[in-house]
Every structure is written in structure tokens, then in C-alpha cells.
Amino acid sequence: MLLLLAVLIGVLYGSAVYLLLRRNIFKLVLGLIFLGYATNLLLFVASGLTSGYPAFIRNLEGETATMSDPLPQALILTAIVIGLGVTAFALVLVYRFYSVTGTVDLDELSENE
Amino acid sequence: MILVLPIMLPLLFMVALIFTRRWLAFQQVFSLIASFALTFLSALLLAEVSRKGIMTLQLGGWPAPYGITLVVDLLSAIMLTTTSFVALVVMIYSPGFIDKERQTAGYYPLVFGLLMGVNGAFITGDIFNMYVWYEVMLTSSFVLIALGGSAEQLRGSVKYVTISFVASIFFVSAIGIMYGQAGTLNMADLAYKMRSWEEMPYMNSALMLFFIAFSIKAALFPFFFWLPASYHTPPVAITALFAGTLTKVGIYTMMRFYSLFVVEDVMFWKIFLLVIAGLTMTVGVLMAASQFDIRKILSFHIISQVGYMVMGLVIFTPQAVAAAIYFTVHNMLSKTGTFLAGGLVYQRSGSYDLKYLGGLYKSMPFLALLFFVPAMSLAGIPPLPGFFGKLFLVKGGFAAGDYLITGVAIAVGLFTLFSMVKIWNEAYWKSEPENMPAPSRVSNLTLAASSLLVLAVILLGVFVGPVMKITHEAAVQLTDPLIYIQAVLGKQ
Amino acid sequence: MESVILQIAARHMRPILIVLSLVVLYRGHNEPGGGFIGGLMLGAAFILYAMAFGVSKTQKSISFSPVTMTALGLLIALLSGVPALFSGSPFMTGEWITLFQHTVVELKLGTPLLFDVGVYLTVAGMLMLVMFSIMED
Numbered sequence: 001m002l003l004l005l006a007v008l009i010g011v012l013y014g015s016a017v018y019l020l021l022r023r024n025i026f027k028l029v030l031g032l033i034f035l036g037y038a039t040n041l042l043l044f045v046a047s048g049l050t051s052g053y054p055a056f057i058r059n060l061e062g063e064t065a066t067m068s069d070p071l072p073q074a075l076i077l078t079a080i081v082i083g084l085g086v087t088a089f090a091l092v093l094v095y096r097f098y099s100v101t102g103t104v105d106l107d108e109l110s111e112n113e
Numbered sequence: 114m115i116l117v118l119p120i121m122l123p124l125l126f127m128v129a130l131i132f133t134r135r136w137l138a139f140q141q142v143f144s145l146i147a148s149f150a151l152t153f154l155s156a157l158l159l160a161e162v163s164r165k166g167i168m169t170l171q172l173g174g175w176p177a178p179y180g181i182t183l184v185v186d187l188l189s190a191i192m193l194t195t196t197s198f199v200a201l202v203v204m205i206y207s208p209g210f211i212d213k214e215r216q217t218a219g220y221y222p223l224v225f226g227l228l229m230g231v232n233g234a235f236i237t238g239d240i241f242n243m244y245v246w247y248e249v250m251l252t253s254s255f256v257l258i259a260l261g262g263s264a265e266q267l268r269g270s271v272k273y274v275t276i277s278f279v280a281s282i283f284f285v286s287a288i289g290i291m292y293g294q295a296g297t298l299n300m301a302d303l304a305y306k307m308r309s310w311e312e313m314p315y316m317n318s319a320l321m322l323f324f325i326a327f328s329i330k331a332a333l334f335p336f337f338f339w340l341p342a343s344y345h346t347p348p349v350a351i352t353a354l355f356a357g358t359l360t361k362v363g364i365y366t367m368m369r370f371y372s373l374f375v376v377e378d379v380m381f382w383k384i385f386l387l388v389i390a391g392l393t394m395t396v397g398v399l400m401a402a403s404q405f406d407i408r409k410i411l412s413f414h415i416i417s418q419v420g421y422m423v424m425g426l427v428i429f430t431p432q433a434v435a436a437a438i439y440f441t442v443h444n445m446l447s448k449t450g451t452f453l454a455g456g457l458v459y460q461r462s463g464s465y466d467l468k469y470l471g472g473l474y475k476s477m478p479f480l481a482l483l484f485f486v487p488a489m490s491l492a493g494i495p496p497l498p499g500f501f502g503k504l505f506l507v508k509g510g511f512a513a514g515d516y517l518i519t520g521v522a523i524a525v526g527l528f529t530l531f532s533m534v535k536i537w538n539e540a541y542w543k544s545e546p547e548n549m550p551a552p553s554r555v556s557n558l559t560l561a562a563s564s565l566l567v568l569a570v571i572l573l574g575v576f577v578g579p580v581m582k583i584t585h586e587a588a589v590q591l592t593d594p595l596i597y598i599q600a601v602l603g604k605q
Numbered sequence: 606m607e608s609v610i611l612q613i614a615a616r617h618m619r620p621i622l623i624v625l626s627l628v629v630l631y632r633g634h635n636e637p638g639g640g641f642i643g644g645l646m647l648g649a650a651f652i653l654y655a656m657a658f659g660v661s662k663t664q665k666s667i668s669f670s671p672v673t674m675t676a677l678g679l680l681i682a683l684l685s686g687v688p689a690l691f692s693g694s695p696f697m698t699g700e701w702i703t704l705f706q707h708t709v710v711e712l713k714l715g716t717p718l719l720f721d722v723g724v725y726l727t728v729a730g731m732l733m734l735v736m737f738s739i740m741e742d
Contacts, residue, residue, distance in 0.1 A: 020275070025271065028271075028275060032275065032278050035278070035279070035282050036278075036282070039282045039285050039286055039289075040285075042286055042289055043285060043286070043288070043289035044289075046286075046289035046290050046292070046293040047289050047292040047293040048293055048296075071292070071298070072289075072292065075241055075288070075289075075292075077641070078241070078245060079285055081641055081728075082245070082248045082281075085248075085252055085731065086248075086251075086252065086255075086274070086278055086281075088731065088732070088735040089252065089255050089256070089274070089735070090274055090278075091735070091739060092735055092738055092739055093255075093259060093267065093270060093271060093274060094271075095739050096259070096262055096267055097267045097268075097271060100262065100263075100264050100267055101264055101267070101268075106271075114690065114695075114696065117686075117696045117697075121683060121686075121696075124679060124683055125680075125683060127676075127679070128676045128679050128680045128683070131672060131673070131675070131676035131679075132673070132676055134672070170695060170696070171695055172695060172696060172697050173689075173695060173696075173697040173698050173699065174689075174694050174695045174698040
């Protein structure tokens with residue numbers, strides 16, 4: 001499980017960097033999204049992975065229940081929410097950029113610099 | 114209770130401003146009063162903290178290492194006060210400068226959203242919570258920088274959004290690794306565990322990730338390139354607000370983290386950061402010298418000045434850190450001041466480009482004064498605060514025996530003077546170019562805002578003694594992290 | 606896009622999604638669900654409608670603007686921290702009242718739920734704001 005996730009995170013980071021380096025501005029946004037996912041998974045794995053146990057148990061009386069650490073899950077949820085916000089804004093930005101400049105090519109971006 | 118107000122009040126103001134978004138006049142007056150209230154509140158907080166020592170609040174009643182703690186020490190209080198004062202000035206400046214379309218498109222609520230994030234980052238005692246406040250601040254700044262949607266702004270904001278997001282990614286990854294190592298997110302608890310535990314193998318990697326995240330935010334060498342590519346695009350009032358607050362949050366976080374978390378390999382971090390600081394100063398000032406747009410010269414100067422703050426921090430004696438804090442306060446005021454004065458030039462002559470400007474000293478001596486004071490302060494001319502800031506930094510550097518970096522700092526000061534004089538010569542002293550458009554009226558409110566800021570800069574220089582006393586106390590708290598740890602955890 | 610199938614589906618799906626989002630919102634405190642997911646569902650309900658009928662028609666069919674909804678959500682989330690102050694606890698302490706208790710069913714209301722309602726409205730409002738601004742032409 002750990003190995004699988006590690007490989008997955010690596011693949012996600014790789015794809016994200018590849019997409020970020022593309023000239024197409026929409027692919028840039030896709031790259032940002034992938035980067036966000038990779039990091040969420042990294043957060044999940046780095047803060048200790050316990051699989052197969054619930055993160056919340058209602059009654060703990062008498063029995064020693066095994067549970068997974070709920071905090072990383074809460075952190076990831078927060079990171080996902082924030083990622084959603086940034087992605088939404090980036091999409092609007094890209095759309096506006098396209099309708100104002102009429103291009104999706106990032107090279108035209110640096111034209112006036 | 115007073116500790117939640119710096120976060121909750123801006124939120125409340127933001128909500129009120131969203132509900133009243135159709136009434137522009139009300140928004141202008143309300144945001145003025147609101148930012149005044151915030152300034153008053155943070156000044157109150159500063160007085161309270163300097164009397165009672167570090168104040169803490171456990172949000173939701175959850176005890177310290179588990180819940181989110183809000184902590185205000187002197188450094189936080191100083192930063193809060195300066196930020197809200199800068200915001201107050203920008204709020205006076207904005208109605209006369211920013212066009213109606215942008216003002217009704219949500220400018221005022223967004224500024225308070227930004228302030229909520231900045232204040233939150235200043236007072237939180239929890240690293241993940243700090244990330245959340247960073248994002249609140251960044252999201253507001255994303256919208257602010259793109260507000261109005263001109264092609265140039267959109268170009269700038271694509272770069273800004275991308276680099277900020279990447280910085281946030283570094284931040285979260287570092288938090289994940291740190292949590293995996295220590296099992297806590299509370300900054301004081303983390304610092305305590307790092308001091309008492311033997312094995313923390315990945316701590317330096319986490320710190321390096323943190324360093325990258327914050328140095329992107331604070332625009333340190335080699336991560337500064339985004340700043341001059343995006344900061345000059347929105348209306349200058351927004352740029353001034355960003356210059357005065359956003360990059361300084363990066364510096365604040367760096368100060369906090371360096372003080373709390375750099376336990377192992379102190380020598381490595383010190384040398385590494387000193388090299389970075391020296392390069393940041395030099396590269397920033399050299400790049401500035403080659404520019405001709407007022408906003409770009411000033412943007413590159415932000416970078417150069419950030420180097421000084423890092424230098425003071427890393428020397429890490431109470432004198433040097435006190436000087437760094439004083440320098441930060443001075444920089445927030447003077448930097449905003451020069452940007453606002455640049456805006457006045459634009460309002461009067463319709464250009465930021467030095468090649469098309471001239472004769473402003475002759476036609477408008479008062480406006481010239483409004484630029485002259487903060488600019489000379491940045492360059493470090495004697496009776497102004499920039500001089501004292503650099504003097505104390507240099508003194509601290511020599512006292513600690515870091516001669517090389519101190520020498521670099523002095524040399525960079527000369528170059529700063531060069532580019533400030535360049536703006537002065539070109540825009541104010543040079544005779545008026547022939548094809549210069551007829552001067553337009555400068556609104557009184559913007560003049561008043563600039564004057565208020567210039568007054569603050571002068572006062573900061575006049576009262577250098579008392580101010581340095583406060584920053585020295587702040588530096589003592591910062592250089593002895595045990596005070597912070599004890600205040601939050603309440604043990605040992 | 607003028608698809609009859611989508612239009613009829615959207616017309617019937619919208620109320621169902623809204624009710625479902627409320628269910629998800631309520632059970633969210635201790636079980637899977639919550640304000641964020643509920644808010645996404647609420648937003649999705651209106652976005653689906655907008656895809657079928659167009660943005661302007663959707664905005665006419667709801668009597669509030671997404672911006673107001675977001676602001677209202679923020680306000681509710683902020684106010685949910687206040688009741689704790691009256692009982693002398695720190696800001697944001699959870700306060701619960703049990704309206705109805707039975708061995709099988711119980712109805713508990715509290716400030717964390719109120720906070721969730723705030724999140725619910727904010728998320729839905731933001732989502733609609735963003736999607737509507739991309740979709741309208």
C-alpha cells in the first residue's frame with residue numbers, strides 16, 4: 001500500500017511538472033490541480049498511514065479500539081477545499097485571459113515584458 | 114477574547130461590505146472607519162502585550178497542543194499595528210485613485226479579506242492554521258491583482274497565481290513531513306519536542322521546504338522573479354498594499370520559524386541564509402538600477418530590502434533582530450509611501466515611465482516632498498528611520514563579527530541611494546519633456562493619505578529611541594524561544 | 606445547449622439534490638458528510654439547472670445572488686462562535702442543545718452545526734459564482 005502510494009505520488013508530481021512546463025495555459029491549470037492532488041496524498045502518507053480503521057469512534061467505553069489518526073484526514077479535507085477555491089479561481093482567470101487576449105499560448109504572455 | 118478580534122473584525126467588515134456592495138459612498142466611508150477601528154484595536158493590543166507579556170487564547174476551549182492556539186507576542190503585535198496602519202492609509206488613498214468600476218467590483222471587501230488573512234497569519238500559533246490564513250490572504254490577493262481584468266493584469270496574475278500555488282504546495286508538504294515526525298502542529302509544542310527529542314531525521318528537509326515556501330512569498334533570491342513581473346500590473350494603491358503587507362508576512366513567518374525551529378545544524382542555516390540575504394540585497398538593487406518604470410524600480414527594491422531583514426534575523430543577537438524588526442516596520446511604511454507617491458505622479462502626469470516624466474519639483478513641490486521623504490528613508494539618509502534601521506543592523510552585524518555580510522549591506526545602501534536619486538532626478542528635477550500631456554488634478558484625499566504616511570515615517574525617525582525599545586523587547590522574546598513555548602504550553 | 610432530456614432531468618433533479626444536500630449537511634457532524642460536501646451538492650443542483658436552461662434563467666429562478674449567499678454563509682459561520690462567549694467559554698467552543706432524544710432517533714442542534722451551515726452556504730455560493738461567471742457569455 002505504502003509503495004503503491006509512493007509511486008502514485010511520484011507519477012502525479014511528474015505529470016504535474018510536465019504539465020506546468022507546457023505552453024498551453026489550460027494545461028498549466030491542469031498541472032496545478034495535479035500538484036495539489038499529489039501533495040494531498042503526500043500529506044496523507046507522510047503523517048502516518050493506518051489503513052482499515054475508522055477515524056471516528058462514537059463510544060470508547062471499555063474496549064480498546066484501534067482508530068486511525070483523524071488529524072491528517074482533516075488536514076487533507078482542508079487542503080482539498082482550499083485547492084478547490086484556487087482551482088476555481090484559476091479556471092476563471094484562464095477563461096478571462098483567453099477572452100481578452102484571444103490566445104492560450106503562454107509565450108505570448110511574456111511579449112511585453 | 115480580544116485576541117480573536119484581529120481576525121473576526123475584518124471578516125465581519127468584509128461581510129458587511131459584501132451586503133452593501135451597491136452603495137459606493139457607503140463602502141468608502143465604512144471601510145475608512147473600519148480600518149481605523151482595526152488600527153486602534155491593534156495599537157491597543159500592542160499596549161496590552163507590552164504590559165502583560167505574551168497573550169494566548171485556546172480556540173474552542175481545546176487545550177494547547179491539541180486545539181488551535183492564538184498567540185500574540187510583541188513581534189505579532191508590532192506587525193499587526195503596522196499592517197493595519199498601512200491599510201488605513203491605503204483606504205484613505207483608494208477612493209481618489211482607483212476607478213469606480215474596480216471599486217464597485219468588490220475592492221473593499223477583498224481588502225478586508227486580505228487583512229483577515231494577514232492578521233490571522235500574524236497571530237496563529239499553529240502551523241496548519243497558518244497555512245489556512247496564508248491561503249485566505251493569497252486568495253484575496255489573487256482576486257485583487259486581477260480586479261478589473263485588463264490584459265496586462267491578467268498576464269501578471271497568471272504568473273502570480275501559479276508561483277503562489279507552488280509556494281503553498283511546498284508549505285503543505287513541509288507541514289505533512291513535520292507532522293509525521295513530531296505528531297503535533299502546535300508551533301510551541303513542535304519547538305519543545307525538537308529541543309527535547311533526539312531523533313528527528315527529516316526535520317532539515319521539512320525546514321528546507323518551509324524555507325522555499327516563505328522565500329517565494331518574501332521574494333528572496335533565487336525566488337524573486339515573480340514579484341517584479343506581477344506587482345506593477347494592478348492600480349498602484351493595490352501594489353502599495355501588497356508591498357506593505359504581503360511580502361512582510363513571509364518575513365514574519367521566517368522570523369518566527371527561525372526562532373522556534375532551527376535547533377539542529379544552526380551553523381549551516383546561518384551561513385546558508387546569510388548568503389541568500391547577501392545575494393538578495395545585491396541582485397535586487399542591481400536589477401532596480403537598470404529599470405525605467407517607477408513601479409518596477411520600487412518592486413525590485415522590495416526584494417533588495419527584504420535581504421536586510423533576513424540578515425538581521427539570521428545574525429540572531431537581540432540587537433540585530435531588534436534592528437531587523439525596526440527595519441521591517443520602517444520598510445512597510447516607506448515602501449507603501451514611495452508607491453503611493455508614484456501613484457500621485459501618475460495621477461498628475463499620466464505615466465510611470467521616467468523617460469516621459471520631468472519637472473515635477475517645479476510644478477508641484479509638495480508632491481515632490483511626499484516622494485522625497487520615504488525615498489530618502491529607504492536610501493538611508495540620516496534623520497529618517499531607514500538610516501537608523503541600517504545603522505543598527507550594521508552595528509549588530511559588526512558586534513556579532515559577521516563582517517562580510519555587513520560590508521555587503523553598506524555597499525547595497527549606496528546603490529539604493531543611486532536608484533532613489535535616479536527617480537528623483539528624472540521625475541522631479543529634470544526639465545519637463547516637451548510632449549508631456551497637460552497636468553491633471555490630483556485628488557485631495559490621495560494627497561492627504563500620502564502626507565499621513567510621510568508624517569508616520571518622519572515620526573518613526575524622530576521617536577527612534579522608544580520604538581527601538583519596544584522592538585528590542587520583541588527581539589528578546591524572539592531570540593529566547595523558551596519564553597514563547599512556556600507562554601503557550603504553560604509548563605517547564 | 607437545448608437538450609430536452611437534460612432540461613426535464615434538471616427540473617426534477619434540482620429539488621431532489623437540494624433535499625439530499627440538506628441531509629448530507631445534517632448528518633455531517635459525526636458521520637460522512639458535512640457542510641462542504643453538502644454545499645458542493647447544492648451548488649451542483651443549480652449548476653445542472655444552469656447547464657440546461659442557461660445562466661440568466663437560473664438566476665431569475667432563484668431570488669438571491671450567489672454573492673449574497675456567500676456573505677450570508679460567512680456571517681453565519683462567524684456568528685456560530687459567539688454563543689460560547691455568553692457561557693464564558695473561549696470563542697468557538699461548541700454548545701449543544703438536545704431537542705429530542707429517543708433510543709433510536711435523537712435530534713441535536715449546536716453551534717458546530719451552525720458553523721457547518723455557514724460553510725454549506727459559502728461553498729455553494731462560491732461555486733455558483735465561479736461557474737456562472739465562466740458559463741455566461
